[in-house]
Amino acid sequence: MTSARTRDRLIERLRSEGIDNEAVLERIRATPRHLFVDEALASRAYEDTALPIGFGQTISQPYIVASMTAALIRDVPPGETLDKVLEIGTGCGYQTAILSPFVKHIYSIERIRPLFQRMSERLRSLGVNNVTLRCADGWQGWQSQAPFDGIIVAAAPPEIPQDLLAQLADGGKLIIPVGGRGAQGLLCVTRDGDEFRRREMGLVSFVPLVEGVER
Numbered sequence: 495m496t497s498a499r500t501r502d503r504l505i506e507r508l509r510s511e512g513i514d515n516e517a518v519l520e521r522i523r524a525t526p527r528h529l530f531v532d533e534a535l536a537s538r539a540y541e542d543t544a545l546p547i548g549f550g551q552t553i554s555q556p557y558i559v560a561s562m563t564a565a566l567i568r569d570v571p572p573g574e575t576l577d578k579v580l581e582i583g584t585g586c587g588y589q590t591a592i593l594s595p596f597v598k599h600i601y602s603i604e605r606i607r608p609l610f611q612r613m614s615e616r617l618r619s620l621g622v623n624n625v626t627l628r629c630a631d632g633w634q635g636w637q638s639q640a641p642f643d644g645i646i647v648a649a650a651p652p653e654i655p656q657d658l659l660a661q662l663a664d665g666g667k668l669i670i671p672v673g674g675r676g677a678q679g680l681l682c683v684t685r686d687g688d689e690f691r692r693r694e695m696g697l698v699s700f701v702p703l704v705e706g707v708e709r
Contacts (some may be wrong), residue, residue, distance in 0.1 A: 504540045504556060511542075511557050515564040517572075521592050522560055527553075529616065530588040544699075547586045549606050549708075551701055554648060558680075558698060559589050562669045565682050565695060566644045567596045576643040580661065582632035583648035583703070587613035591622050593646070600625040601639050603632045606708045633705050635661045642666060649703035650678045659683070659690060671700040 501523050513519060528539035530553055535545050544552040570576060579597045584590055584604035590613075593600060602625055604610040610629040617625060628636065632647070633655050640661035647658070650671040662668055668683040680695040 500540045504542060507542050508557055508560055513557065513560045513564060515560075515567075517596070518560050518564045518567075518592070521563075521595060522556055525588070525591050526620075527556070527588060529620070530586040530591075547609070549609055551585055551606065551609065553586050553588050554700075559592050561695065562589070562646055562680070563592055563596065566593075566646055566667055566669050570596070578639065578642050579644040579646065580636055580639070580642040580658075581646050581648070582635075582658075584613055584627065585609060585648060587617045587622070589646065589648055590617060590625055591620060594622045594624055597644075598624065601628070601636050601642070602626070603628050603630050603636065605629065605631055605704065605706065629707060631706055632703060633657065637661065645669070647671065647703065648700065650674075650698075650700040651703040654681075654683065655703075659685070669695075671698045675699075675702070 505519050505523050528536040531539050531545050542556050544555045547553050576597045579600050581590060581600055581602040584602040590602050607629050614627050635657045641663035642661055643663050643666045645658055645662055645668045647670040650673055654672060658668060662685045664685055666685050671678045671680050673679055678698050680698045682693040682695055684691045
């Protein structure tokens with residue numbers, strides 16, 4: 495279930511669906527997704543589908559993870575990295591692990607404490623060391639570490655939180671799903687001074703972005 499052939503099939507599927515960033519594809523191939531899901535679901539880890547991770551949350555579909563990552567780093571020259579990225583909704587840590595090689599430092603927020611604790615241990619065991627984790631309300635962003643070159647959000651608010659736009663550096667990108675259940679669009683928002691340019695990336699289905707911290 496974790497063979498090279500199984501992973502290769504996933505990569506070929508992502509290519510066929512339009513993912514053409516070879517560095518992102520290689521990171522997807524090299525990252526052991528089966529370690530981010532419950533053992534009972536490990537046999538499905540390399541399917542291109544979202545899977546439950548408990549507490550009403552999911553590990554995102556590999557296509558979505560690849561698409562969001564590629565969009566965030568699209569304008570970064572080869573061999574360079576983004577300086578600081580904020581991630582909202584760490585979940586099981588899979589998106590964090592995929593993003594890790596492309597960013598000098600990730601600041602990641604998870605609001606569900608049991609997920610936060612489990613994910614912290616997993617990322618540490620996999621050697622993902624360029625991340626600072628926080629159990630907090632993602633709606634507020636992380637003001638003390640702003641501005642960010644990129645912000646990536648793994649849960650859908652009904653509208654973009656203004657705090658996140660304010661914490662985006664000039665030229666930075668915010669990748670975020672927006673809308674209610676069954677009617678969400680993935681947006682790439684690029685800051686240009688006081689202006690924000692939006693690009694639609696397609697329809698998606700994410701859990702809602704919830705305010706507050708769950709103990």
